[in-house]
Amino acid sequence: MxxxxxxxxxxxxMFRDALCGTYADRHELVALCDSNPSRLALSAAEAGRPVATxxxxxxxxMIADTRxxxxxxxxxxxxxxxxxxxALEAGCDVICEKPLATNADELRRILAAQARTGRQVTVTFNYRYSxxxxxxxxxxxxxxxxxxxAVDFRWHLDRVHGADYFRRWHRQKENSGGLLVHKASHHFDLLNWWLDARPSQVTAASSRAFYTPETAVGLGLAGHGTRCADCRLVEDCDFALVMDDDPNLRRLYREAEAEDGYNRDLCVFDDEIGxxxxxxxxxxxxxxxxxxxxxxAYAPWEGLEVTFIGTKGELTHRHVEVHGIFGGTRPPGEEEAMTTTLHLAGEPMRAVRIPEGSGDHGGADPLMLEDLFGDGHDDAHGRASDHRxxxxxxxxxxxxxxxxxxxGAAVDPASLVPAVHSPGLAMG
Ligand SMILES: NC(=O)c1ccc[n+]([C@@H]2O[C@H](COP(=O)([O-])OP(=O)(O)OC[C@H]3O[C@@H](n4cnc5c(N)ncnc54)[C@H](O)[C@@H]3O)[C@@H](O)[C@H]2O)c1
Structure with missing residues (x-):
């Protein structure tokens, strides 16, 4: 392919290295495309084999020429x-990173193109694969x-990972849909998949409580700059991202920023965050x-806690996640930890043995890549996700x-895209 x-x-x-490495014997990466010439050239250089840019x-x-x-x-x-x-209209299948879109208009555009072409859309919900x-x-x-x-589901983003959404394009809703779409789409997908159900009514409350100018003042950071690279308080700030100190961030973003003004280290306390x-x-x-x-997004630890309440008992999972380098400072001594417990009515609570995984996102990414690019597609767990x-x-x-x-008004998600009632869009 x-x-x-x-x-x-x-x-x-992750995709490039899989296609140019583990799966290079059966697939070919024929083209890389980006609006930023430096990042494009860097990717081609890192691919380890010739790829058109x-x-x-x-x-x-590109699609017409490289097919x-x-x-x-x-x-x-x-x-x-x-x-x-x-891509669909040009006759291709698509693998799309999450979230599929940021608003209902964009979603309608994708659904219409998929319905017209009948091509395959895969959304990479890697969290399913852990x-x-x-x-x-x-x-x-x-x-x-x-x-x-009933389910009680909490997701904690720590002050390293959580802060990162406030430094770059994610910080404006028109780019990311906000964290309820950008980040929580992983979690809402897990709920839909775990319960084998779809949402019929949603109520919610949200606030910007921590990444604010007031917090900066409270932390003694009054007078901070608009970005870490030229902030005089960078040494005093636990949230600073110094790209020049990290060869990866420097090459990927810092040395490319003059071409498009994409500054990866904007201040997390800016007033203009949306x-x-x-x-x-x-x-x-x-x-x-x-x-x-x-x-x-400003938790003292990173991870999730979920309890499923059932008619026969409770199932609880807790995962302390320590991953990624996103600038900022993590407290020392944090370690990955995972527990699942089952408590059936009339029985003592017991620990469930969790299968081991290795690789990024708790072992999820390698399994997803195998599902995407491997030979067999006999996933008994229904983890591959389509446009639905x-x-x-x-x-x-x-x-x-x-x-x-x-x-706090109640919203029926299906009312946002009326076509979801069509039989073709039943849960995939
Ligand atoms: N599943 C996961 O766990 C996971 C993790 C990280 C990111 N993601 C998703 O991956 C996607 C990319 O995130 P990222 O962290 O790599 O972002 P990034 O900012 O590092 O990279 C985005 C790239 O797109 C390029 N670009 C920007 N606008 C463009 C345009 N109009 N046309 C062509 N290229 C353009 C940029 O130059 C940049 O190279 C996002 O949708 C994000 O949600 C998913």
Whole structure:
């Protein structure tokens, strides 16, 4: 199979390296495309084999000339719809990074192109592939805790990872949809997949409570600059990202910024930030279950806690995640830790043995790459996600954002894209 990648930033490397490494014997990466010439050239140099490079303005010509079977879209979220639709219309299948789109208009554009062309859209919900999260789905599907009636789900983004969404393009809702879409689409997809259900009503509240000018003043950072590279307080700031100290960040972003003004180290306390950092949502599902969901981006630790309440008992999973280098300072001594416990009515609580995984995102990324590029597609867990799963995941977030902005009105996610009632868009 022939592949092309649009968007040569941090995330695309996983796909490029898989196609040029582990899976090079059966696939070919025929083109790389990006709006930034430096990042494009860097990616081609790192590919380890000759790959044609194309500017973003030549996307259509790239497809015509290099004839990829599949286009991988790894650009900022608000550009996904344009490239997904164009690739589908040009006769390609698409692998799209999450979130599929940032708003209902973009989603409609993708759904229309998919329906017109009948081509395959895959949304890379890598979180599904982590062995521990797949195991939760197995336990629930086996009926071990009976019928799931309610879920309590909290996701903690720490001050290193969480802060990173406030430094660059994610910080404006028009680019990312805000964290309810950009980040929580992973979590809403997990809920839909774990429960094998789709959301029917969402209410939510959100606020920007921490990444504010007032917090900067409280931390003694009054008079900070607009970006770390020229901030006189960089030595005093626990949130500073010094790209010049990190060869990877320097080459990928710092040395490329003159070409497009993409500054990766904007101050996390800027007044002009347009996204929130604290969210609570209540979701009702079409199978009668409900979920309470909390996300915040300035936690003292990183990870998730989820409890499924069933008619026969409770299933609880807790994962302390320590991953990624995003600038800022992590407290010393943090370690990965994962537990799953099952507590059936009338029985003592017991620990569930979790299958081991290795590789990025708790072992999820290598398993997803095997599913995408490997030989066999016999995944018994239904982890591959198409445009329908991508759609339901972002519809929850778009509905939650609309509810929060309206002061808490109940929103039916399906009402945002009326076509979702068509039989072809039943949950995938
Ligand atoms: N599944 C995951 O765990 C995961 C993790 C990280 C990122 N992502 C997703 O991957 C995508 C990329 O994120 P990233 O962190 O690599 O971002 P990034 O900013 O590092 O890279 C984006 C790249 O797209 C290019 N670009 C920007 N606008 C463009 C345009 N209009 N046309 C062509 N190229 C353009 C930029 O020059 C840059 O090279 C996002 O959708 C993000 O949500 C997913």
């Amino acid at each position: 022939r592949y092309a990648i649009i968007g040569c930033g941090s995330r695309h490397r 194309w500017p973003a303005s030549g996307f259509a010509q 990829p079977d599949t286009v991988i879209v790894a650009t900022p979220d608000h550009t996904h719809a344009e490239y997904v639709a164009a 062995p521990a999260r797949t195991q939760l789905r197995e336990i629930i599907a086996a009926g071990t805790i009976g019928r799931v009636t 996204i929130e950092d604290t969210f609570q949502a209540q979701i009702r599902f079409d199978n009668g279950a409900t979920a309470n969901y909390t996300l915040y 799963a991508g759609m339901w995941a972002i519809l929850t977030g778009i509905a939650a954002d609309a509810s929060a902005l309206s002061g």
